[in-house]
Amino acid sequence: MRLSIVVPCFNEEAVIELFDEEIRRSLDDLPIDYELCYVDDGSSDDTLEHLRKLAAQHPGTTRYVSFSRNFGKEAGMLAGLREATGDAVVLMDADLQHPPELIERMLELYDRGHDQVIARRTREGDKAVRSAVSRLYYRAVNKWVDVELKDGVGDFRLLSRQAVDALLSLPEYNRFSKGLFSWIGFDTVTFDYENVARGAGETKWRFGALLNYGMDGLISFNNRPLRIAIYLGLALVGVAALYAAWITGVAIVDGIDSPGYVTLIVAIVGLGGLQMVMLGLIGEYIGRIYYETKRRPHFLVKETNAPRATFRAEGY
Numbered sequence: 001m002r003l004s005i006v007v008p009c010f011n012e013e014a015v016i017e018l019f020d021e022e023i024r025r026s027l028d029d030l031p032i033d034y035e036l037c038y039v040d041d042g043s044s045d046d047t048l049e050h051l052r053k054l055a056a057q058h059p060g061t062t063r064y065v066s067f068s069r070n071f072g073k074e075a076g077m078l079a080g081l082r083e084a085t086g087d088a089v090v091l092m093d094a095d096l097q098h099p100p101e102l103i104e105r106m107l108e109l110y111d112r113g114h115d116q117v118i119a120r121r122t123r124e125g126d127k128a129v130r131s132a133v134s135r136l137y138y139r140a141v142n143k144w145v146d147v148e149l150k151d152g153v154g155d156f157r158l159l160s161r162q163a164v165d166a167l168l169s170l171p172e173y174n175r176f177s178k179g180l181f182s183w184i185g186f187d188t189v190t191f192d193y194e195n196v197a198r199g200a201g202e203t204k205w206r207f208g209a210l211l212n213y214g215m216d217g218l219i220s221f222n223n224r225p226l227r228i229a230i231y232l233g234l235a236l237v238g239v240a241a242l243y244a245a246w247i248t249g250v251a252i253v254d255g256i257d258s259p260g261y262v263t264l265i266v267a268i269v270g271l272g273g274l275q276m277v278m279l280g281l282i283g284e285y286i287g288r289i290y291y292e293t294k295r296r297p298h299f300l301v302k303e304t305n306a307p308r309a310t311f312r313a314e315g316y
């Protein structure tokens with residue numbers, strides 16, 4: 001049994017060597033072969049230096065791929081999955097928020113025949129507002145979107161070779177992994193672990209990035225939001241028709257009275273806003289089509305120590 005650990009790293013110089021030490025300590029205790037696949041996602045600090053050093057220290061078990069610029073964590077995970085040769089792959093963050101000692105538990109569940117083993121973190125220690133917003137968000141997404149996204153479920157998981165190959169067979173440019181994991185299906189099991197704080201360094205998620213990520217989740221999987229737009233439009237037309245009938249009726253019975261321009265302004269502003277939102281929504285889908293049709297690679301590689309024969313990725 002050979003296990004690959006895929007680790008996307010972006011500006012993780014403060015914690016990467018500590019991570020490497022801890023993960024090796026956990027893996028050396030297990031009766032398996034392993035390899036570590038690090039992906040440097042265009043870090044502007046010394047992360048790549050550290051990776052070169054680690055690769056020189058442990059040549060048999062360390063591979064790294066370094067991108068020409070920051071392509072985002074999704075691209076990093078994709079590169080790592082392509083590079084991984086193991087019978088199973090564990091996706092992990094470099095910041096020690098994903099405890100290496102849980103891998104043993106994951107392998108146990110994998111041995112029992114599960115293809116995806118998900119470690120779900122509790123939200124302890126998160127800011128109250130952030131976790132409340134997250135919870136609301138997941139409720140909304142699960143209502144609208146075909147795939148199921150669970151609160152607290154991140155990218156920390158074990159995937160069997162079959163599941164990895166399934167993920168790699170999805171050709172889309174816009175990759176929303178949380179949804180893709182759920183879309184591919186297979187025998188999935190989840191267990192909980194206590195939330196841990198970052199080992200060192202700081203989170204790469206700013207509020208704006210989170211907002212964009214949330215939007216991706218809503219529209220990456222189907223066109224139900226567009227459907228909602230149609231129903232909303234129909235409902236508004238219905239309300240307007242009723243209101244018009246009522247006003248006409250009142251005018252016929254009582255004669256014309258109040259001018260009602262407040263109603264007019266509210267209607268114009270409200271409908272104008274709604275149209276902008278719906279146009280933006282349509283634009284989002286068209287934008288996605290635009291990116292998909294360009295068929296650009298997900299990432300470009302600047303440097304790697306991986307042997308050429310195993311290159312399956314674009315851009316090498």
Ligand code: UDP
Nearest residue numbers: 008009010041072073076093094203204205
């Ligand atoms: N990461 C990456 N590319 C990016 C942003 C983040 O590869 O553009 C990596 C990062 O190095 C870490 C993981 O993704 O290993 C999770 O990032 P972070 O800890 O900042 O996110 P959080 O845990 O706060 O959700």
Ligand code: MG
Nearest residue numbers: 093095097198
């Ligand atoms: Mg983190």
